[in-house]
Amino acid sequence: MKKTTSFYLMHLGLCMTFLFLPYAFTSSGGIFSFPNLSSNGHDRIYFLIYFLLLLFFYFNYYYLIPKFYFAQKQLFYGFILIIFLMFFLGISSFFDGADHNFLDSGKQIPPVEQGSPEVADGFNPNQNFNFRKERPPKMDSFDESHAPPTQYNHTILVYLIGVISSLFLAIKNRLEKVEKDKMKSEISFLKAQINPHFLFNTLNSIYALAIKKSDKTADAVVQLSELMRYIITNANDDVIALEKEINYINNFIELQKTRLGNTVTIDYSMQGATFGKAITPLILISFIExxxxxxxxxxxxxxIGIRITIVGDYLTLFVSNYKVDNLESDSGIGLQNTIERLSLLYPKNHVLTIDDNPDNYTINLTLKVG
Structure with missing residues (x-):
């Protein structure tokens, strides 16, 4: 499936928000402080660590989880996570140390030359004296008790959040994909049952014409070919133009008129515009058949009464027929499958009402097609 522009813009916005998260609250009481990456080594440390953690999030989501976690290699996956955590803690410690912080471009203390006014009598510049003691201690550095730096806590926390959130999203998307694949399999199975059902009944109609040696037999064969062309060409599509489905219904009704002649009164009407509307193929015909x-x-x-009305984004199908004695033995698989397909494909976008009484059978279906 192609990614849309909104998908990339959403991820870009989330990435920018994540990178600037450490600067959301400042010690001066402000809500946001834009990072000073050109001269503040502390800001650059945060930015670097968060940038690497962001890269790991996508690496974990798109590679590690599918490659190891979903491949039933959870133990090895956990070992990899520990290795990466040690890697990030090592980077945090390295760049946070005063002796290794080459990211800090602040002014260095110049060396003291012999004979300068700063050298007092009896003072040996080579003695072990730390000129940096007057420098304000950094919050994220090791203190004299060698306690873990605050940066360690930030790194661990953000790392764990990234791992858990990427696992959650990956599992959620996988479950949705499995459910979607299952639904497609069910729909394909239902279509495989419906198509032979149509062919069987239509051939029965033409057979009846041939027995009567009707002149309309040739026209019926042409109409059948149109029906079969539609099934072969469009029935496997997820959605098609509503106009094609309506045209298919028209051909089907004309074929029935050819077969039945004057033995039945057919009241058929279609009102509304089909342009720009789409529908799942073969979702209406079972009720008419x-x-x-x-x-x-x-x-x-x-x-038989058939009325199709299109108003705005909604299509209404009304079908009614008198109940008569019929010698055909049929389990109603076509109609039942269509009801199941409606529940799968239009779970919240259709309303189906069936009125089954001793004298007639009526269905009223409203479906969103816009």
Missing amino acids: NAFKHGVNPNENSK
Whole structure:
């Protein structure tokens, strides 16, 4: 899946926020102090450590977790995390030491020359004297008791937060991917059941015409070819233009009119604009086909009503049929599969009402297509 511009901008904003997090609160009481990276070695230390931790976050998320944690190598993964933690603590200690802080570009104390006014009588400049004692102690340096520096605590805390958050996001995304793959597998299985079901019923319709030696048999074959072309070309797409689905329904209804002739009254209407709308293929046809399967008997008063209305971003399908005696034995797998697909693909974007009474069968489906 291609990453969008908003995705990269979001990550850039999060990275900038993370890098400037140590400067959110200042000792002077201000809310934010912009880091002085040109002359303040302390600011540069924080910036360097946080920058390296940020790089490790993405390295851990995109490489270490998939390579080791998800590959059932958790023990080795934990060992790697410990190695990296020691690495970051070593860097913190190295750059925080006064003798190694080459990041600090502050003024160095010049050497004392012999004969200078600063040299008093009886004072040996070579004696062991620390000229840096007057320099204000840094908060993040080792004190005389050799206690761990504050920078250690910051590094450990941020490192652990980065590891835990990257693990949480990686596991969450993996679960979502597994759920999405499972849903796609279920939908593919349902489609595999629906497509032969359509073909079987449509061939039965053409067979009935051939038995009657109807002149409309050739037209029915052409209409069937249009139906099959649609199934082969578009049925495996996630979404298609609504216009194509409506055209498929039109061909199906015309095929039924050709087969049934005057034995059934078909009241079909479609209102609204299809331009710019999209829908999952074959999500409507099962309700219409169900009406023809169970609402047609040449020896009874058969009537089918089909109404499609598009208002704004919503499509409403209304289908009704009289209940008649039907010799076909069918488990209703097409209709049941469509109901399952609706729950998977439109969990919060559809409303389906089914009214099943002794005289007629009615469905009313409202679906978001915009």
